Amino acid sequence: MEPTNITWRRRTLGGLLRLIEERMRARVYAQMAEVGFPDIRPAHSSLLRNIAEEGSRVSDLAQRAQMTKQSMGYLADSLEAAGYVVQAPDPTDGRAKRVRLTDKGRAAGEALVKLSAEMETEFGELIGQAQMVRLRRLLETLADRLA
Amino acid sequence: MEPTNITWRRRTLGGLLRLIEERMRARVYAQMAEVGFPDIRPAHSSLLRNIAEEGSRVSDLAQRAQMTKQSMGYLADSLEAAGYVVQAPDPTDGRAKRVRLTDKGRAAGEALVKLSAEMETEFGELIGQAQMVRLRRLLETLADRLA
DNA sequence: CGATAATAGACAGAATGTCTGTCTAATGTC
């Protein structure tokens, strides 16, 4: 018997995206913990994925991650407390601070990228790698046209 | 010049999923507000999309949405406060409460489904509807094999 | 140059959505 609620109609696209993203995220961050980065949380990726090798200002990071300076500042502080970044005054701008990765932070960023790629392969097994390539291309195209 | 951070490599699959989902969600809920449901928030969809026509118990809703009873109870209370659902003791189980949609709640649930579908079409214009059909199929298949 | 505007970030406070843990009342099982 069909369920009597709304869901039978059709899953929403957003629901599908969310479900898959949520599963991937859970696995990636569980593995991050296993490989020695237990205090890296999903929100931190906004910083880790946007920070420049030579360091970045909080404002720039915030803009790239499309969030407020305050929120990014909070993430920077929390990563600093856990030893993933250091913050120091920007020599070229007295108002600004520069956030830079420590060795540990760099390692965490690299692990995050690596585990994400592995997870993509693992999920790819479920539908076949060729289909996964197609899926990725469609998502990339759509994301590009949204940006 | 390439950015000197980590992002150049390749967007993660999770990042793509999240980006697209986030855009969709923002538009859908902005429109929900416009069509008269300004107090429906994304979290409420866990309840609205799982509730049965004859009413559901909080525990069942929680299980279907894969969250704790407490969290679902909070959502039910907040929807009740805004007039989207009513809660009454379950006649068949003295411990339980039954959550039921009001007319307003039913209308909100239907609007949510409708707007989501419209948004899918709108996003489909960006890559072509045929491609969107392919994208949806790939996501559905992957989601099924994950579940 | 100096006045004004804009920017970087800090600090305080709030809202949202989720979780654990503990408790009571009711139900189900053997």
Place this chain on the structure above:
DNA sequence: GACATTAGACAGACATTCTGTCTATTATCG
């Protein structure tokens, strides 16, 4: 009928965002 299970309430916590306000600094323009 004793014991375990379940439904939900209540209290408290935490993460992740947001606004709003403030100071210090820098940039602009007349």
